[in-house]
Structure formats: structure tokens, C-alpha cells
Amino acid sequence: MRIRFRLDGQSVEVDVKHTETLLRVLKDRLGVGSVHFGCGEGSCGACIVLIDGRPRYSCLTLAGYVDGKEVSTVAALARDGELTEIQKAFVENNAAQCGYCTPGMILIVRALLEKNPSPSDEELFDALAGNLCRCTGYVPIINAIRSVIKR
Amino acid sequence: MAKLRGRGIAAICYPTGMNLGGDPSQTVIIAQPDGTFVVNVASVELGQGLRTVLAQIAAEAIGASIEDIEVRFGDTQLAPHDTGTFASRTTHRMGNAIIKAGQEVRQILLDVASKILEVSPQDLEIRNGKIWVRGVPDKFISVREVASQAQFVYNIPVVGKGHYVKPKSIVDPETGESDPHSTMAHGCVVADVEVDTETGEVTVLRLFTVYEVGRAVNPKLVEGQIIGGAVMGLGAALRETVYPRYPQIIHQTTSFREYVLPTAGDVPKIIYKIVESPTPTGPYGAKGVGEMVANGIAPAIVNAVYDAIGVQITELPITPEKVLKALSEKGKSK
Numbered sequence: 355m356r357i358r359f360r361l362d363g364q365s366v367e368v369d370v371k372h373t374e375t376l377l378r379v380l381k382d383r384l385g386v387g388s389v390h391f392g393c394g395e396g397s398c399g400a401c402i403v404l405i406d407g408r409p410r411y412s413c414l415t416l417a418g419y420v421d422g423k424e425v426s427t428v429a430a431l432a433r434d435g436e437l438t439e440i441q442k443a444f445v446e447n448n449a450a451q452c453g454y455c456t457p458g459m460i461l462i463v464r465a466l467l468e469k470n471p472s473p474s475d476e477e478l479f480d481a482l483a484g485n486l487c488r489c490t491g492y493v494p495i496i497n498a499i500r501s502v503i504k505r
Numbered sequence: 506m507a508k509l510r511g512r513g514i515a516a517i518c519y520p521t522g523m524n525l526g527g528d529p530s531q532t533v534i535i536a537q538p539d540g541t542f543v544v545n546v547a548s549v550e551l552g553q554g555l556r557t558v559l560a561q562i563a564a565e566a567i568g569a570s571i572e573d574i575e576v577r578f579g580d581t582q583l584a585p586h587d588t589g590t591f592a593s594r595t596t597h598r599m600g601n602a603i604i605k606a607g608q609e610v611r612q613i614l615l616d617v618a619s620k621i622l623e624v625s626p627q628d629l630e631i632r633n634g635k636i637w638v639r640g641v642p643d644k645f646i647s648v649r650e651v652a653s654q655a656q657f658v659y660n661i662p663v664v665g666k667g668h669y670v671k672p673k674s675i676v677d678p679e680t681g682e683s684d685p686h687s688t689m690a691h692g693c694v695v696a697d698v699e700v701d702t703e704t705g706e707v708t709v710l711r712l713f714t715v716y717e718v719g720r721a722v723n724p725k726l727v728e729g730q731i732i733g734g735a736v737m738g739l740g741a742a743l744r745e746t747v748y749p750r751y752p753q754i755i756h757q758t759t760s761f762r763e764y765v766l767p768t769a770g771d772v773p774k775i776i777y778k779i780v781e782s783p784t785p786t787g788p789y790g791a792k793g794v795g796e797m798v799a800n801g802i803a804p805a806i807v808n809a810v811y812d813a814i815g816v817q818i819t820e821l822p823i824t825p826e827k828v829l830k831a832l833s834e835k836g837k838s839k
Contacts, residue, residue: 397761448725451733452552479770486761489552490729491736492769 357421361386362430370417376425377401377412388428388457392486399485402458403427409465411484428457431464439502440464447498451489459485463499471504478503506703510710513808516693517801520686521793522594526673530598531585534563534606536663538656540649541573542610544603547587548595549579553795554726555595561722562600562788566607567665568614569648570634585666593793596722597688598669600788605667613663614648617655621646671786688784690792691717696805700813702832705825707743707810709773712802717780719792724779731777731798738802740767744822 358367361384368383377394380386380403389412392400396411403412404426405419431438437445440463450456459482466473466481473481478499487495522528533545544563550556556576564571577583587599615626618636622629630639637645655661674684695713700706712735721727744765750757758764783790803821811817816831 393761395760448729450552451554451729454552476770479768482769486766486768488737488766489733491732491734491775492767492772493732493736493775494729496769496772 355418357418359420359422360424362425362427368417372416372418374417375413376403376410376415376417376420379417380412380425380427386427386429390454390457392454397484397486398455399458399462400455402461402485404461404465407465407468409462426461428460431460438464440467440498443498443501444495447494447501449490449494449498455485455487455489459487459495467503473503509700509702509813511698511700511809511811511813513696513698513805513810513812514693515696515801515804515808517691517797519593519690519692519793519797519800521597521688521690521787522592522671523588524671524674524686526670528588528594528598529668529670530587530594530602531668532587532599532602532606532666533585534567534603534610534665534667536610536652536656538653540647540652541575542567542569542652544574544576544606545580545584546576546578546599546603547581547584548599549590550576551590553595553730554723555590555599558596558722558726559599559603562596563603563607564633565789566604567610567648568631568633568636573634573649585668593690593795593797596791597787597793600722600791601669601786602667604788605669606665607667609665609667610663611665613655613661613665614651617659617661617663618646618651620659621651621654688719688786688792690719690794690797692797692801694801694805696802696809698806698809698813700810700828702814702828705828705832707806707823707825707828709739709743709806709809711774711776712739712805713776714798714801715778715780716794716798717782717792718794719784719787720781720790721779722789722791727779727794728777730794731779732775734795734798735775735777735802736767736772738799739771739773739806740765741799741821742803742806742823744824746822 356369370379380389390400392398394413396414401412402409406424440460462481462485535543559576560571560574563574615629618629619626624638628639630637634648635645652663655663671687676683693715697710699708699710747758748756784792807818816835818827
């Protein structure tokens with residue numbers, strides 16, 4: 355089937371199989387580098403994208419589902435090379451080591467803060483529960499997020 | 506039924522890298538036409554920060570500025586031999602190799618600069634990308650300019666090669682004495698836990714860690730290793746294990762749903778301190794850090810559980826089932 359959707363603000367059109375996941379289409383067909391294959395079954399969060407502003411596991415989303423929708427990856431956040439506040443905070447707090455979880459982390463935080471600009475610790479940990487990181491021990495990531503939370 | 510608290514301690518000595526002569530690292534540093542430098546290593550950047558740390562070491566050894574160093578890693582076709590990226594060895598082993606290669610490059614740069622400035626190489630100083638006649642630091646020539654002129658004016662290749670291996674130490678047949686390791690890093694972990702005797706659940710309240718790392722070449726990256734290692738050790742202590750396919754295949758660990766990693770909300774307060782005691786065998790005194798920071802956590806937590814409930818758990822992870830079973834056996838033996 356042929357689908358049309360907006361990817362990071364650009365219109366794209368691509369032929370997909372009915373069984374194909376959005377993750378595979380983004381990575382293999384459209385050359386998106388920031389969306390990562392981690393577990394392939396919705397447990398790790400490395401493949402998260404925003405679909406109409408809401409965070410979704412692209413490994414569990416069929417590509418056909420995004421027909422007519424708006425898909426955003428972390429690449430859409432920076433404007434004219436200027437990083438967003440949360441991205442700068444990740445850099446300043448050394449919140450990425452291998453970087454595999456980082457795009458998913460940043461997107462989930464962005465979605466959370468848009469809905470709730472001053473989340474409690476419980477709400478923050480709840481939002482991050484589906485994003486695994488093996489390098490940082492989460493502490494620098496949490497510090498980065500806290501530094502941009504409006505209290 | 507109660508929530509019992511306990512404190513446990515573990516200490517660690519960590520020998521950096523493999524030893525006994527089987528663990529070489531080699532590198533080649535090559536100047537580029539624009540006077541910057543490429544450091545070719547077969548070691549791999551996997552998030553530990555090798556790209557930064559090796560560039561820092563190369564810049565220091567050459568006298569170049571760090572912006573002019575590019576570390577190219579992981580291409581075993583282009584880079585000379587390296588045993589691998591494991592056992593906390595890369596900063597120490599490859600760092601030592603890079604210092605040797607960098608010193609060769611530095612000497613070539615000084616020789617070329619002495620031709621340009623018409624002074625003896627012994628009268629020159631080189632640091633942070635600048636070369637100047639001793640005592641006249643404001644009249645300098647840039648390292649990039651010298652490296653570039655070496656190639657285009659003086660026809661001298663600016664290439665340095667370096668290698669490091671811990672020499673094999675033969676065991677004395679009489680005394681058993683030998684020198685088996687290149688350097689020892691040290692650490693200590695104190696864990697505070699709370700054990701719920703009703704559910705068997707262990708909660709780690711605080712981790713205090715202190716590590717002696719020789720020299721923290723990049724303190725921010727060492728900090729990242731320490732905290733990341735602590736949480737990995739926490740997962741190993743309390744949750745992570747691979748269950749086999751029996752009694753039935755449904756018991757096998759197949760995904761992160763059964764292999765449960767800590768998530769952001771599971772991290773206790775981690776207090777850490779870095780102690781520096783430079784080793785003569787390390788690059789600018791550095792020792793290996795990466796692995797030992799995960800190793801001491803589980804033993805400290807096991808000891809803290811023992812302190813809390815008086816039972817030593819002898820198999821990781823410390824699951825609620827094991828705690829409850831141990832408590833019930835302890836109750837029977839009374």
C-alpha cells in the first residue's frame with residue numbers, strides 16, 4: 355500500500371507492506387538514523403517517535419497507521435542548528451554515553467513536558483519507565499530533565 | 506513482619522587489562538595535509554568516552570591542541586593491532602601506545618620547526634598547538650603550520666607509531682613470585698538497604714562508593730562510569746539473570762520483560778568520590794576504571810542484606826523468593 359505522511363515537517367510518500375513496522379520503514383527506506391532498533395517488542399524505548407505529538411514505539415506501530423499523520427523524530431527538534439533546551443541540558447549534564455537511548459529519552463521527555471511542564475518525580479519516573487539505559491545509570495539524564503523542569 | 510535495615514561493605518582491587526604478555530596495543534598517528542592529526546586505533550568507542558580520552562592523551566603527547574586531533578577507531582584494516590576493548594584496558598594500554606607515537610610526532614615537529622626558525626630543536630618548546638623558542642612564548646609558530654610545511658616544503662612524513670604491552674613475567678619456581686599485573690585500581694562500596702520481611706523485597710537506600718583510579722584523565726567521564734557501573738551492579742544484585750529453558754520453555758528469559766533492568770525510578774542515592782594516585786605504568790598515571798565500578802556493588806548489597814536479616818544470600822540476584830526462603834529456613838533452625 356502507498357502511504358503519505360509528514361516526517362519532521364516534510365511530506366513523504368512510500369510504498370509499504372501491510373505487515374511492515376514504522377521502525378523498518380523509517381530506518382531502511384527513509385534513512386532515518388536517530389530511530390534505533392533495541393528490542394523490537396516495545397520494552398526499551400530506543401525506537402520512540404512522536405505521532406501527532408504523542409510518543410509511540412515505532413517497532414510496534416504498523417507503517418500504514420501513520421498514513422496522513424505527522425511523525426517527528428529527534429531530528430525535528432533543533433531549529434536552524436540551535437538545540438532545544440532539553441537537548442542542551444543533556445549535553446551539559448553528560449546524559450549520553452553510547453547514545454543509543456538518547457533520542458527516545460529526549461522525545462519522551464518532550465512529550466511529557468508539553469503535557470505537564472512541572473511533573474513530580476513520580477510522574478517523571480512513570481514517564482521514563484519504558485526507556486532503558488545501560489550506560490549512564492539514569493542519574494545524569496534525571497539531572498538534565500530536572501534542570502529544565504519549571505517549578 | 507518488619508522492614509529491617511542493614512549496611513554492607515565490599516572492597517575491590519582491579520588489575521587493568523589482561524596480563525602476562527598477551528595483551529598488546531599499537532597505534533599510528535598520521536598528520537593530515539591541513540596539519541591536523543589522525544590517531545588510528547583498532548579499539549572501539551562504545552560510550553565509555555575513548556574518542557575524548559585518547560584525543561586528550563594524543564594532544565598532550567604531541568603538544569597539539571585537542572581540536573586538531575581526530576581519533577579514528579574500530580577499523581582493523583587501517584589501524585595496527587589492538588587486543589580489544591575490554592577489561593578496562595583501553596585508556597591504559599592504548600593511552601601508553603599513543604604517548605609513544607605522539608612523542609615521535611612531537612620530535613618530527615620540533616625538527617621541522619628548527620629548520621623553519623633556524624634554531625636548534627633543543628631550544629624549542631611545544632604545547633597546546635604552538636611552538637616557540639624557549640623564553641619567547643609570544644613569538645610562536647602553530648603546530649598545524651609546522652605539520653603542513655613538513656609535508657609540502659620539507660618533504661618529511663609526519664607519522665608516529667607506538668606500542669605497549671605488559672611484558673610477560675615468569676613465575677619463580679622456588680618462591681612462586683611474579684609480577685602478574687600492570688597496575689591495580691582500588692575501590693570500596695558501602696550499601697544501605699531495607700529488607701521487607703513480609704514480601705522479601707530488598708530496597709537499596711544509598712550507595713557510597715570511592716574509587717582510586719590512578720589519574721582521572723577526564724573526571725566527567727570517570728563520574729559517568731562510576732554512576733553507570735553502580736546502577737548496572739544494582740541490577741545484577743537484585744534482578745538481572747538469565748533463566749534456562751527448564752522445567753519448561755516458557756520459563757526461559759527471552760526479553761526485557763523477564764530480564765528486568767533498573768529504570769530511572771529504581772536508582773538510589775549514589776554518593777561517590779574519586780581518589781587519584783598516579784601509577785608509573787599508566788598514561789599520565791591513569792588506571793582502568795570501567796569494570797570495577799560495577800563489580801563491588803552486588804557484594805556490598807549482599808552483605809547489607811546479611812546485616813539486616815542475618816542470612817547470607819549466596820546466589821545472585823537477591824530475589825524476594827530467595828530472601829523469604831532464607832528467612833523461613835533461618836526460622837526453622839532456631
